[in-house]
Amino acid sequence: QLQLQESGPGLVKPSETLSLTCSVSGGSISSRSYYWGWIRQPPGKGLEWIGSIYDSGSTYYNPSLKSRVTLSVDTSKNQFSLKVSSVTAADTAVYYCARHGTHLHGQFQYWGQGTLVTVSS
């Protein structure tokens, strides 16, 4: 069974960069051609897609976040990562990593448990 686990600081100061890593176990991140994604959920609100990355490194971002977001993948460590720069309180959310489909119109079938990131001084 594929498992995903987010890791990173739970508290980030305003204007700094939020960095999270998703570790994948139970399968290789590059064994099949899947996209891997990040989704966030502000407290009490709905789901917001941040972006998705292919195992080759090609990326797709939410247009509303594109200028501040960078996704990367490290197949040697079976991990993929998220960076959000110049964070504000509006970036406070539970951040989820998930396996996207083999196509961009596919589903998010496997999810991490989520990690709460609070932006505060």
Add this chain to the structure above:
Amino acid sequence: SYVLTQPPSVSLAPGKTARITCGENNIGSKSVHWYQQKPGQAPVLVIYYDSDRPSGIPERFSGSNSGNTATLTISRVEAGDEADYYCQVWDSSSDHVVFGGGTTLTVL
């Protein structure tokens, strides 16, 4: 931009049939996926590609998609089905994933 419209809430008695809609112009031309999220938990995929059901999801969950509306149907609703439900598509015109605003299902 592509906006998926869901009713904020649906309430019904146990044993009834819940229908949660997801609307947008010509959504029938897209692939729709549905997620269930219980408080404090990560979302769980319940329907993918309009009407397919992942292993482990009860047959009571079904989906359809035509015209301007996709629908998640939950038959014989149980207390354990209480959750938020989200629809999701890929908007190929702008190359991004879109989630609906979510629907809270309450079993009275």
